Amino acid sequence: MDPSIALLTVFVLAIFTGYEVVSKVSSTLHTPLMSGANAIHGIILVGAVVVTGHADGAGEVTIGLIAVVLATLNLVGGFVVTDRMLEMFSGKRPPADTEVAAGKGTE
Amino acid sequence: MIPVWAQVTYLGAAACFVLALKGLSSPKTARAGNLLGAGAALVAMVVTFIVYELDNLALIVAAIAVGCLIGVPVARRVAMTAMPQLVALFNGVGGGAAGLVAYLEMSSAPTVFPLAAAVATVAVGSIAFSGSVVTFLKLQELMTTRPVTPPAGPALFAISLAVTVALGAALYADDGAGVWLGALLGAVGLIVGILFVLPVGGADVPIVISLLNAFTGLAVAASGYVIGNALLLIGGTLVGASGTILTRLMAQAMGRSVVSILFGAFKGGSTAGGGAASARPVRSAGPDDVAIMLAYARRVIVVPGYGLAVAQAQHTIRELVDLLEKRGVEVGYAIHPVAGRMPGHMNVLLAEANVPYEQLLEMDTANGQLRTADVALVVGANDVVNPAARTSPGSPIYGMPILDADHAGAIVFLKRSMRPGFAGIENELLFDPKTTLLFGDAKASLTALVTALKSL
Incomplete structure (x- = not known):
């Protein structure tokens, strides 16, 4: 099979997988799910690193490095913020935390 | 060529992404799912550094460090109320990164399909970037949350969309050689993104974030196609598909259709509203x-x-x-x-x-x-x-x-x-x-x- 067609096949199958996996999620989890999915596409970092590693000339390298910074923000920030949200759902934190969090209000 | 073991590892990471999404769909498994996704991403990054013979290594590592130094503290400290705009922002930078990657690859894309994918990614990536920035500004209330309908907005939007397509076609005909054409395409894409989100009213913005999330996913998938990396392709496609269905689910929860949310302001049917306080009598108590x-x-x-x-x-x-x-x-x-x-x-x-x-x-x-x-x-x-x-x-x-x-x-x-x-x-x-x-x-x-x- 032509490599291009092989990738196209993977693409089509992945569409159905993505659709099936989230089709029955409750609205309670829409926010974390959106945030988690957001983190997953941060994997563009792999692409950013590869093109920067093969870039020629200062101009290309600069653009590549900007892409690396942006992609890292997406990937790392996305997973961290999702985890923070989900940590609250698990509800295993000590009650003392509540007071601290309350004191940090934005008033 | 990437060695087989590395390709298999990428495939494993892609499978973990599927499981991560699956886990995120249930309250009990959500956190484990997210951590699995993060772990898979980490492994994929390590493999990438090992198998691709990379130049500029020190600079790349420094850039990643910069990204972490900004991203982690922001993600840790943001107030839970400000979560939606942060997600929008992270989504936007991801789209921007995908656009830049495709831009760099455009001139070296060997054949018909990858070139088309690269051109499309530049356009979609920049739309997702500028659109997300506008949603961020709206949610952070740095600009009005009400729909903004510039005069001749639909015409402007249609023209810039047509220019995007035309530029894409020109680039494609030119074998992606015209670097300036690519830059111009990106610039027009940014304008399309802004015009796309401006008419959306405050309450509907989260749905647009979800849609832009799907856009970024597709841009990442396309750039994976361009550089021949199955992990990017699968990860991006998963997000593209799940983001699309999630957008529909959210719209359903609000009893609206996605189309009326995006273009309703032009017909006067969106959540436009007045914002003025009423003077009618009410009963209040202590x-x-x-x-x-x-x-x-x-x-x-x-x-x-x-x-x-x-x-x-x-x-x-x-x-x-x-x-x-x-x-x-x-x-x-x-x-x-x-x-x-x-x-x-x-x-x-x-x-x-x-x-x-x-x-x-x-x-x-x-x-x-x-x-x-x-x-x-x-x-x-x-x-x-x-x-x-x-x-x-x-x-x-x-x-x-x-x-x-x-x-x-x-x-x-x-x-x-x-x-x-x-x-x-x-x-x-x-x-x-x-x-x-x-x-x-x-x-x-x-x-x-x-x-x-x-x-x-």
Whole structure:
């Protein structure tokens, strides 16, 4: 099979997988799910690193490095913020935390 | 060529992404799912550094360090109320990164399909970037949350979209050689993104974030196709597909169609609204009266809204509910699917205050209980209890499923002012004879209620 067609096949199958996996999620989890999915596409970092590693000339390298910074923000920030949200759902934190969090209000 | 073991590792990471999404769909497995995704991403990064013979290594590592140094503290410290705009921002930078990657690859794309994919990625990536920045500005209230419809907006949008397509075609015909054409394509893409999001009203912005999330996913998938990396392809496609269905689910929860959300402002059918305070008479009461109403009720249903979160009153409301329960009052929280600023946002905010999961009632259950409730205590919510959604077909929110607070024996609104809610429309329920208003900041009012209850 032509490599291009092989990738196209993977693409089509992945569409159905993505659709099936989230089709029955409750609205309670829409926010974390959106945030988690957001983190997953941060994997563009792999692409950013590869093109920067093969870039020629200062101009290309600069653009590549900007892409690396942006992609890292997406990937790392996305997973961290999702985890923070989900940590609250698990509800295993000590009650003392509540007071601290309350004191940090934005008033 | 990438060695086989590395390709297999990438495939494993892709499988982990599928499992991560699957895990995120259930409250029990969500956290593990997210961590699995993060682990897979880490492994994939390590493999990438090993197998591709990379130049500029020091610079790349430095760039990643910079990204982490900015991203981690921001993600750790952001207030839960500001979550939607942060997600928008992270999504935007991802789209921008995908666009830049495709831009660099454009001149070296060997064959027909990858070149087409690269051109499309530059366009979609820049749309996702600028669109997300606008949603961020709207949610952060750095610009108006109301729909902005520039004169000749639809025409401008159509023209810039056509220019994008034309530039893409020109680039394609040119074998991607014209670097300046690529840059121009990116620039026009940025304009398309801005015009795309400007007409969307405040309450609908989260749905657009979800849609842009799907766009970025597709851009990442396409750039994976360009550089021949199956992990990017699968990861991006998963997000593209799940983002699309999630967008539809969210729109359904608000009783709107995605098309009317995106283009409704031009027909006057969106959540445009006025924003002016009304001068009609209402009945207001002090905290002592309200405390008595609550204390001698059999069943109280709390309807929390974004105002509760803004006032950081999640913890105070829990204190109030605990006090009521000690007095034998049956209490539950009625959670509208789009309470807060994003679907599911209120659940996150209440979970932050350690409210037990069992007290959170989903809309159908809540509406059943509201029928028999003595008091519906509406804290900082407005649009989600507006009966206009049921009764007046002309209203912008007509058709949106709402919490039937008007079915309760009495309704108490804790409100800061008579200003309308996020959707900018007046709420008839405020003028209902069964309704009592307690004016003030949600946290101050709740604290006053707690004090009043304690002294009863």
